[in-house]
Amino acid sequence: MKKYFFLIIASAAVTLGACKKSEDDLNKPLVGLGGDTWTKTPLDNWLYNTFTKPYNLEVKYRWDGSEVDPSKTLVPPDTARIRPLMEVVNSGWISPYIAEKNANFIKLYSPKQYLLVGSVEYNTGGTVKLGEAEGGFRVTLYNVNNFSKASRSNVQGVLKTIHHEFTHILHQTIIYPKDFPLLTGGNYTADWNNQPLADAYSYGFITQYSRAAPEEDFAEMTSVMLTLGRGGYEAILKQSGVNVAMIRKKEAIVVSYFKQSWGIDFTGLQTKVQQDLNSYSNPPVFNQIGFGKAFTSITLSPALVGGQSDKFNTAWDAAKAAILKVSAASQYTLESINVVFNAANTVQLKFNFRAAAGSSAGTLYTGTFTYDNVASTSAETYTLAYNSADANGNVIAAAAKPLTDFFIGAFKTKYFYAADAKVEFGGLVKADDATTFTFGTLNL
């Protein structure tokens, strides 16, 4: 019995083992392996060289239904819109970070894929979706087919999404200070979209969406400050009913977080984003500089802020030299001028000059010249006419005339940047002569 059993096993082993199966074909082509392929276009090459090669960032624009919500009707992007859009992404997001930090930073922390969709996505509630991020991996940008580089709100919308999502990646890498979520801890709500913006402001949130969660609050603070710029951000804070103290606390945390956690100068970053934005779309600067606006005065000091127009420099030098001669004993030295929008229809020029010699040496004097101001909202100009001077002003009035004359006429407001673009300056440009201008530090 045992013998037969052994025989069966042995024989089975031999017979079955003999059956050498025809080997599997490992060179079989797999359909779709390695992704879709198509003939590369100049656009494909530009995207590859601008994003994929330097930053390992894929820009996917060719339609792939598996990447989007299949229950929604969406359309692919128009190729003509892609390059302008991605140029903005490059110049308004990547470049400022590289300038303030370095290229490795983007390579290390940027999302790995940008997915472009031509239309907006309609939500069931009737609202539309403009951007979306999934983890730190992918950012989806909708509405590409309506993108226009010249439309500021359009560009701001795109950049806000990108900066918002990138902030998430940053704080997921190094968490923001623990006191941030506690500032407005009781007012976060999942029902944020049904809560009025006025409520959000009054609690100390910069947007409605800020109320969703502390991390959204943090990302909103960052992206709003970066994309609206200092002017747009301060304009929000100037409105009534805004809990300014609370938002200032959050602002301070954001700024110190970028400095301490990442070694990034936030103001420099903000200025560079704004400089880029302003290079292709007009900023609402007239609404941000003036009486009752975000910035109410400009400090002019060519010694500290160079790059003034020739005509201003000539006037400044002439006035400074003349003021120096007003009193041989005191030797008044012109240091700066404050252009103050002190009322709806007046502007004051406050000349700050110091006695360099004599018994009052070191004393700072301010001579005030008052101008009548006509603001034209349609032309976005301020038209100044000299009115009067105060007592100190009268002392130097004759000497200061080259400068006081400079400010007579119609001016437009404008933002200016130094070569390092660390701070945003504001200034006045002659309405009829773009080459005649002066600018300085903006004050709230």
Added chain:
Amino acid sequence: MNIMKKFALYTLLAIAAIACKKSSDPFMEDPDKRLIQRLGENMQLLTSSQYGWKATIYPKGGKGFYYYFKFNNDNSVDMLGDFNTTTATTVKTSTFRLKALQWPTLIFDTYGYIHLPSDPAPGVSGGTAGAGLQSDYQFMMDKMVGDTFYLIGMDKGNLMTMVKMTAAEQQDVLAGKIADRMADITPFVAANQFPYITFKDGTKADAAINISTRRIRLGYAADANTAVSKNRGFAYTPYGIILDSAFVYNGFSIRELIWDATKKSYYAKNGSEILYLQNGSTPVVPLKLVYGPGKDYTAIEYNASALKGTLGTDFDPLYTQCLNTLKTNGYNLTLIRMIQNVDLSYTLRFTFNNGTTSYNADVYYKTSKNADGSTKFIFDGANGNATSFLAPGFAGVRNYFESNAFNISWVANTIPGSTLILGAFVKSTDATQFFYGVVGN
């Protein structure tokens, strides 16, 4: 041999028999290989058409569209289409690719004219927000039958058919002739309010064209009591319009209506037989066949301001009388409607307002048929408004309906400046006197 030996032997034989079951080749060739081959063939097919393709698609959300595609080897595709005048005259280049999804699929993967009806923005597609006209831009490449390539929309399931173009056709499309045909139809519809076609046997069929919805309704009277009516979507070709499917009467098939620039009219061609659209003053299918619940029309509405005038029948003074009586009581009469209800009874409805609120005074009628086929209205009740203190105002109109017998019929709209389609309840005793108004629902 003892039983054990037998057992061992059979076992060994069994093992030997089943042992070498070679993994058999798949029934057909390897599916992946076939798929790649199929994609290659389709790419070859698409790019092989030297003069491009003409395609039609009739989206679920309405309308119909005609496209010119020229597929190139570098995955670009040149497009023209009849979406609007710009798309019909300016070639746009976008891209396409073929992909193996659950079926070999053609994807127009960047924005071109084919995407316009799919655009979820209502301002772009003319459809609803979030859905557009429910069209497609990803297609399963189904089959080639004769000269026609059948593609089925992946998202909404619309059928798109493509046919290779000839050199002459391509030339015409590129010369902007689609836009020319789109421009021709508006004056045609304005000049021909009730176009119809006369078949060889004398039967006439209406061809009512609706430009804004891109629909044409073809209908004829099959016998004294039944109308055959087909609603077809259409798209513009360089030569006329093409319907979503053929309309066939007695062997004569109409798929395309070709524009004749000299005659300023359309014709249908079947073999050597050519039939032109003619113009009538009223539709050819009698109103009684298309009037009633579930049919094209259920109401006739007299609205003096919408009509822009009157036809001057004996009903007009009754309307004026009703209007004036209501006015002295502080109400404005806006319209009088005669509605056929689902149960085939009728409602005579006076609609009026006091400047803020609108009211209906309803009078209900049953009907009886007279020997001559005319209809008599028998009073069957009224609502509160109709029997209120305003009742004397309605009396004249009520009396008109209650003391006469009527036939329902089209009437020619001779009111200057009005293009509304008018129907009437004509007095059985005098064909020139009738209650009339706009046919509607």
